[in-house]
Amino acid sequence: MVGLSVYPEISLVDEPVKIQAWGLPPEQVITLRAWLKDEKGQIFYSRAFYKADMDGKVDLEKSPATGGDFHGVCPMGLFWALKPAVPFLRLMKRDVMGSPFSVQLEVYHSLVLDALPEESPAATKVIERWYVAPGVQRILIRDGRVRGALFLPPGEGPFPGVIDMFGGVGGLIEFRSSLLASHGFAALALAYFAYDDLPSYLSEVDLKYFEEAAQFLCGHPKVSSDGVGVVAISKGAEMALAMASYLPQVAATVCINGTNAVNGNSLIYGDVLLNGMPYQAEKLLITEYGSLYFTNTMDDPRKPEHQGSVIPLEKARGPILFLVGDKDQNYNSLFFAREAMARAVKYGKKDVYLQCYPGAGHLLEPPGSPFCPVSQSPFFPLPLTWGGELIPHCRAQDTSWKELQEFLSRHIRCSRRNKL
Structure with a gap:
């Protein structure tokens, strides 16, 4: 038998x-x-x-x-x-x-x-x-303008707080936040467009929305008030790098296959304006499988006319970790991360780190997530090419997930709150 x-x-x-x-x-x-x-x-x-x-x-x-x-x-x-x-x-x-x-x-x-x-x-x-351990609590968030879902580990806390964001697919995506909470983090899955009463597409982005989210998380009674971490991928990683650079609440940032400059939409924060580098749609390529190769549409941030789009990461209060797949076929993420590292060196910021994974593509997700080299996107008529190779990509997911958690645990202080 x-x-x-x-x-x-x-x-x-x-x-x-x-x-x-x-x-x-x-x-x-x-x-x-x-x-x-x-x-x-x-x-x-x-x-x-x-x-x-x-x-x-x-x-x-x-x-x-x-x-x-x-x-x-x-x-x-x-x-x-x-x-x-x-x-x-x-x-x-x-x-x-x-x-x-x-x-x-x-x-x-x-x-x-x-x-x-x-x-x-x-x-x-x-x-x-x-995708969630026993005892983890999910709370749907509608606080002021902030929309998302907060996942809290079992226990009294305080827990290290993390804001978790995804990219150009929009909506509210929760699976990484629920897993982070299963490993001891208070994780806020944050939506920023195409969800509830938020804008249906990204135009001008107001960084104060993200600041409200950071203030909300820091103020939660089960979350450490010493500062929050941010984890984000793709377009979300662009928002995360801007948060790290301007928001004092951000203690540590993990950017997964993102950029070092604002692309497409402009970003504002009070009197600060970062104009987005225009996408070069005419450079879109269609692969032999009928999917879009998006990488070529993003311009070079080193050009003089784009200096006002580069995110000033040297202003960041805390450390920044770039996680990059060198076979990313959606963003030229390794190039952008190296540009960010060069800027950090230029301005003397020493706590910016880069981990590059050979053979990995764009969608670096938690372990157990299957390899997805291409998939449909809600905002494009053809599927998007993400890139990567099955075995090295999934091994990179194992490694990067551990490194992400270790980085956040090391750099987010978690002091106990005073009880009234």
């Missing part, structure tokens, strides 16, 4: 699992397959081929995949390689509190080449992958 074990069967999505199959004929070639349905009912799947050892066992921590969606020893490869049955969809958890992703793991006695096989598996196991 063929058996399949997965440990743990219930876990956070950023935690690794151990997968083993046994009871197979010695040296038999098998298929291991994973699949799930997202909240809209769309199927994401992966499969890999393995050869059982002389004892009829396959252990993903030791056994190399011989083919399929990846090859070599890759214990989490089935999760990393999950891809949509319908092209250009991105797997993204929206309701982090209500339910996990239920992942079905299957063993087949032969090579399975079809995306949706008709034959029955020899063994199955269903596991739960959660």
